[in-house]
Amino acid sequence: MAIFVNMVLGRHFPKILISYGLCLLLSCSLSSCTETDVACLKSIKASLEDPFNYLKSSWDFNNSTEGYICRFTGVECWHPDENKVLNLRLSDMGLKGRFPVGIQNCTSITGVDLSSNNLDGPIPDNISAIIPFVTSLDLSSNNFSGGIPKALANCTYLNILKLDHNQLSGQIPPELGLLARIKTFSVANNLLTGPVPTFQNANISREDYANNPGLCGGPLDPCPGSSKSPHT
Ligand SMILES: *[C@@H]1O[C@H](CO)[C@@H](O)[C@H](O)[C@H]1NC(C)=O
Ligand SMILES: *[C@@H]1O[C@H](CO)[C@@H](O)[C@H](O)[C@H]1NC(C)=O
Ligand SMILES: *[C@@H]1O[C@H](CO)[C@@H](O)[C@H](O)[C@H]1NC(C)=O
Ligand SMILES: *[C@@H]1O[C@H](CO)[C@@H](O)[C@H](O)[C@H]1NC(C)=O
Ligand SMILES: *[C@@H]1O[C@H](CO)[C@@H](O)[C@H](O)[C@H]1NC(C)=O
Ligand SMILES: *[C@@H]1O[C@H](CO)[C@@H](O)[C@H](O)[C@H]1NC(C)=O
Numbered sequence: 468m469a470i471f472v473n474m475v476l477g478r479h480f481p482k483i484l485i486s487y488g489l490c491l492l493l494s495c496s497l498s499s500c501t502e503t504d505v506a507c508l509k510s511i512k513a514s515l516e517d518p519f520n521y522l523k524s525s526w527d528f529n530n531s532t533e534g535y536i537c538r539f540t541g542v543e544c545w546h547p548d549e550n551k552v553l554n555l556r557l558s559d560m561g562l563k564g565r566f567p568v569g570i571q572n573c574t575s576i577t578g579v580d581l582s583s584n585n586l587d588g589p590i591p592d593n594i595s596a597i598i599p600f601v602t603s604l605d606l607s608s609n610n611f612s613g614g615i616p617k618a619l620a621n622c623t624y625l626n627i628l629k630l631d632h633n634q635l636s637g638q639i640p641p642e643l644g645l646l647a648r649i650k651t652f653s654v655a656n657n658l659l660t661g662p663v664p665t666f667q668n669a670n671i672s673r674e675d676y677a678n679n680p681g682l683c684g685g686p687l688d689p690c691p692g693s694s695k696s697p698h699t
């Protein structure tokens with residue numbers, strides 16, 4: 468079992484999650500704990516407009532086979548015979564609506580790709596409570612607005628955070644610099660202003676900040692009024 472779990476999770480996965488996943492696999496084979504993930508997908512389907520019928524044609528919940536949701540378009544499970552969502556990839560489907568908070572019922576999801584749709588409204592303030600184990604979050608090329616939530620800094624497993632091509636405004640929370648695993652970070656083409664975070668372990672380039680009205684610091688020009696020279 469342990470070897471199997473390691474194979475499924477791959478070597479980049481945090482140890483704590485390996486044991487968490489193992490517990491899930493053991494407990495779910497006995498009970499209906501995976502019902503929450505079915506509720507998760509039902510809620511997502513219900514909350515999004517789907518003008519091209521990607522979800523309507525594929526996400527059919529009239530089934531009782533364990534693992535049936537794993538065949539749905541865009542859904543990848545921890546194990547193909549178990550209704551437990553690992554990744555959700557709903558890129559470029561013309562989806563409309565708000566960030567689907569029902570995703571909080573996909574309790575062990577690690578990858579969320581909602582890029583290149585027509586989603587709008589804010590990124591939820593409690594995003595870290597909604598998807599606490601996310602390693603990859605791609606919300607790029609939508610119409611999300613408002614600020615970048617500070618709570619993203621609590622999604623401590625994040626490797627990839629793509630927020631580019633939206634309408635996000637205000638400052639980038641400096642706390643994001645604390646994300647110890649971040650490798651890819653992009654906020655290009657938004658309405659952001661102010662200093663960029665200082666990342667401890669990532670080398671973020673100018674292109675990742677491009678086309679915002681007022682970002683400064685880091686790889687960009689120094690912030691107005693800042694006299695200190697770069698300290699790295
Ligand atoms: C669900 O599927 C069963 C057969 O598998 C069918 O008899 C029933 O009408 C279906 N219900 C709905 C709501 O589609
Ligand atoms: C339920 O899902 C399984 C797995 O995708 C599929 O093989 C089966 O035909 C489905 N049953 C119904 C009634 O749709
Ligand atoms: C999560 O699922 C439960 C049922 O398992 C449901 O009552 C609840 O409304 C769902 N939460 C969200 C945010 O969709
Ligand atoms: C996040 O906030 C939304 C509304 O603001 C709420 O419906 C949801 O239950 C919250 N989720 C968690 C996991 O706290
Ligand atoms: C994006 O949102 C802005 C307001 O925040 C709105 O004016 C614009 O029409 C939206 N664009 C699309 C393509 O939905
Ligand atoms: C983020 O984590 C800190 C420290 O654990 C906590 O105090 C804070 O409430 C969390 N913020 C959110 C939005 O979850």
Ligand SMILES: *[C@@H]1O[C@H](CO)[C@@H](O)[C@H](O)[C@H]1NC(C)=O
Pocket residue numbers: 670672
């Ligand atoms: C960071 O990236 C820039 C350009 O992409 C490169 O010039 C620089 O050497 C890199 N710095 C480190 C420490 O890797």
